[in-house]
Amino acid sequence: MVxxxxxxxxxxxxxxxxxxxxxAAVSKVLRNAYxxxxxxxxxxxxxxxxxxxxxxxxxxAMRGRTYTIGIEIxxxxxxxxxxxxxxxxxxxxxxxxxxxxxxxxHGLRExxxxxxxxxxxxxxxxxxxxxxxxxxxxxxIARTTPLVMIGRHxxxxxxxxxxxxxxxxxxxxxxxxxxxxxxxxxHLTLHESDPHEDGPHSVxxxxxxxxxxxxxxxxxxLVWRSDEGQESACAAVERALQSGSRATALFAAHDELALxxxxxxxxxxxxxxxxxxxxxxxxxxxxxxxTTVHQPGDLMGARAVHLLMERFEGRTVAAHExxxxxxxxxxxxxxxxxxx
Numbered sequence: 001m002v003x004x005x006x007x008x009x010x011x012x013x014x015x016x017x018x019x020x021x022x023x024a025a026v027s028k029v030l031r032n033a034y035x036x037x038x039x040x041x042x043x044x045x046x047x048x049x050x051x052x053x054x055x056x057x058x059x060x061a062m063r064g065r066t067y068t069i070g071i072e073i074x075x076x077x078x079x080x081x082x083x084x085x086x087x088x089x090x091x092x093x094x095x096x097x098x099x100x101x102x103x104x105x106h107g108l109r110e111x112x113x114x115x116x117x118x119x120x121x122x123x124x125x126x127x128x129x130x131x132x133x134x135x136x137x138x139x140x141i142a143r144t145t146p147l148v149m150i151g152r153h154x155x156x157x158x159x160x161x162x163x164x165x166x167x168x169x170x171x172x173x174x175x176x177x178x179x180x181x182x183x184x185x186x187h188l189t190l191h192e193s194d195p196h197e198d199g200p201h202s203v204x205x206x207x208x209x210x211x212x213x214x215x216x217x218x219x220x221x222l223v224w225r226s227d228e229g230q231e232s233a234c235a236a237v238e239r240a241l242q243s244g245s246r247a248t249a250l251f252a253a254h255d256e257l258a259l260x261x262x263x264x265x266x267x268x269x270x271x272x273x274x275x276x277x278x279x280x281x282x283x284x285x286x287x288x289x290x291t292t293v294h295q296p297g298d299l300m301g302a303r304a305v306h307l308l309m310e311r312f313e314g315r316t317v318a319a320h321e322x323x324x325x326x327x328x329x330x331x332x333x334x335x336x337x338x339x340x
Contacts, residue, residue, distance in 0.1 A: 010051035018047035030067075030096060067096045069308060070118030071127045074104050074111060075228055078256050079280035080297050081129055084150060087301025088127060095309075097124070112137055119145055125308035127301070132192065132199050146311035148304040154198040155320045160307045162300050162321045166200050169293040169325040170207035170251075173275045176291070176327055177249045181335045182273065183215060186222045186240065186247040188233060188257050193225075201253045204277065208251060222247060226257060233260025234267075241270050248336035249273040255280045255292055262288060262332065273333040289331030296323055 012030075016023045021040060028036050029044040047053070071088060073081050089099055100123055102114035111133050118126060125146040128138065135156060141147060142159040149161045177185050187208045193199075195206035205223070212218050222245075226236035233256065240247070241264065250272055252258035258276030265272045276283060279294035303321055310319070 010048075010053040012053075014051055015044060015047045015053050018051060019043040065124050066122050068098050068100050068121070068123045069125050069127065069305070070100045070102060070115070070121065070123035071129070072102050072104055072111060072114045072118065073129055076103060077229060078254065078278075079282065080254065080278040080295065083280070083297030084129060084301040084304075087298035087303075088305050090298065091302035091305035115141060125311065127304045127308070132197070146308055148307050150300060150304055151200045152198060153200075153203055155318065157318050160304075160311070160319045160321075162304050162307070163323070164200065164295045164300070165322050165324050166203040167207045169277060169295070169327075170204050170211065172325070172327040173251050173277070173293055174208065174211045176329065176333065177251065177273065177275060178215065180249075180273065180333060182249040183217055184222065184247045185212065185217070185249045185251055186224055186245065187251050187253070188224045188226060188236065188261055189253040190257075191225045191227060193253065204253050221245065224250075226260070228256070230256055230260035230263065233257040234264040235260075237261045237264035238268065241265075241268055241272075247272065249275070249333070251275045252277065254278050255283050255290065258290055258292065258332075259283075259288070262290065271337050273336070275333060279328055284328075284330065291330045291333040292328055293325045294328050295325050299323065 012023055012026050016026045019026065021044060025040055026044050029041050069092065071085060073085065075081060092099060100118060100121060102118050104111040104114035115126060115128060119141060123145065126141070127148050127150065129150045135154065138147060138149060139156055139158040147159040149159055151163050152161050153163055155161060174185065187205065189205050190201055193201040193205045195202055195209055209218065212222070224236050224240045226233045237250070237260065250261055252261055252274065255276040255278045258274050261274050265274065274290065276290050276292035278297070279292045282288065283290040283292050300323055307319055
């Protein structure tokens with residue numbers, strides 16, 4: 001039974017009548033089509049606001065677009081990912097596109113399920129932030145839906161990539177520690193990091209191992225592994241320090257791990273220089289003063305949006321963008337103590 005008291009939703013015809021234009025003109029404004037004058041766009045936008053008009057996603061899909069972009073985020077606890085998300089939403093602020101977010105916080109299977117759920121919603125394009133997903137699965141999806149992978153280093157001809165220059169970032173972090181006098185430098189990374197893979201943590205691990213070998217310090221005991229999150233990182237560092245590790249410095253694969261390490265060091269009263277990676281907002285807090293490798297997550301997110309827009313406009317050749325990180329030196333690093 002229809003509720004007679006419930007107000008009827010405005011239609012595209014209502015918007016056209018209120019704006020004094022044709023239905024086709026409203027459609028052009030909704031599609032951000034070429035040739036729409038500012039005057040027409042303003043009249044139609046004002047009418048849509050007044051009537052609280054909401055284009056139906058299903059109807060848009062039938063016309064070829066839904067004006068939605070799907071973003072898969074693997075870990076909302078990681079502030080770098082939220083910075084990437086902020087960059088994407090800012091880049092879309094003056095467009096007709098909206099963001100649909102799919103969390104995937106429980107491993108690779110959930111990541112793939114989240115992406116497929118976005119595809120089922122008929123998003124026009126995808127931004128994917130879980131770099132360990134199988135390349136074959138990503139390429140299968142990219143055949144039908146434009147896709148930008150953030151963080152992956154092995155280029156594909158099927159989808160675009162946006163990544164940081166992780167090798168350069170590790171070089172900057174390790175050079176800083178070596179110049180301070182550290183030689184026993186531990187690396188805190190995730191359990192799944194594999195130096196033979198192409199994800200950011202894997203590339204950072206591989207470069208760390210290369211650097212340590214150059215200094216004659218290749219030691220498996222200096223690779224400490226953790227699950228995601230500050231609690232797990234704190235526990236991993238506590239175990240390593242309580243086992244008698246001779247490390248005088250720690251390079252963490254990302255800032256969430258570094259922050260957990262700082263907590264363990266403080267609780268144990270240990271002396272250990274710490275370098276993180278990403279430069280999340282809290283890293284610069286005076287109480288933490290985390291030396292870290294800065295990645296412009298907001299610019300990377302915005303670039304991913306621009307690459308999708310280029311795909312929508314007809315580009316077919318894959319693009320692979322690399323951003324150069326910078327070391328931000330703060331108070332968490334210092335020369336090793338004389339008895340270290």
